[in-house]
Amino acid sequence: MAPSAEILGAVPVDHVPHNTYEHYAALIDAADIVLAQTISEDYPVVWIRQSSLKALCGDRLLIIPNVYFSGYTPDMGYIHGNGARHIVQGPMADYHLYPVVYAYQQGWAPDRATALFSDDAFFTQTYATAAETSLAELKRREATLEVGIADFIAEHYRERRLFNSMNHPTAYLLSAMADRILDHLGVRHYDMREVTQEDYLSAVVKTPAPAMHRMLELRFNNPPIDRAYDLNPDLTPAFDRIRYYTISELVEAFYAIYDRHCDVIRQFPTGIKL
Known part of the structure; x- marks a missing residue:
């Protein structure tokens, strides 16, 4: 290359x-x-x-730069406890969905939690500025660097999926970053984006919630399933087995796990206020 x-x-x-x-x-x-x-x-x-x-x-x-963009999935993040983020793991390993955590804290049934992901009013109220804020933060972090990628993300994130999760870029975006690095160094190279590459950071792929997809006016295909890990009988993630989940299946899985860690989950601040 x-x-x-x-x-x-x-x-x-x-x-x-x-x-x-x-x-x-x-x-x-x-x-x-x-x-x-x-x-x-x-x-x-x-x-x-x-x-x-x-x-x-x-x-x-x-x-x-650390290529990070939470604009697609501001509802996704980590649960920290006792100085670590591995305290509760689920089908998405260390990743959790904050609307599910919030719904569990409120004592809502799983189907009510599932409905949040298609609730335009909820996502507008909670995450309306998430994409702009995330891009602004990336631009700030890049301000002193010789090579950046925030402008590319801002230009293309609506037309093509660029992240599998907020801190796992797709192969296409990594290729664009590689192009810029090599150009900056004056190294002759092929157009990395034209070369088919395996998407190495795709063990967990969280599609934007339907409400988020509408709010951001995203123009790429948004399948109604997420890629994550299967669960072992003890409800720990099976890192050797990939499974595809609907959002309702994810919610059910997280609820079962949270029943085992309810003290941690009930105390976690989701930032959601309804």
């Missing part, structure tokens, strides 16, 4: 234990260009922090 460039390797940041720079030193030292997403100065692995990488790599370092 880029005949004049070679990828030497990758460092999976979320799996790097403390004090392991020596394991990657040769890889980083051998690279002409080191790509890194923005990483907080509070990140527990010191050498991966942006300032540390800048000191290690100098002008070889190119910081690229």
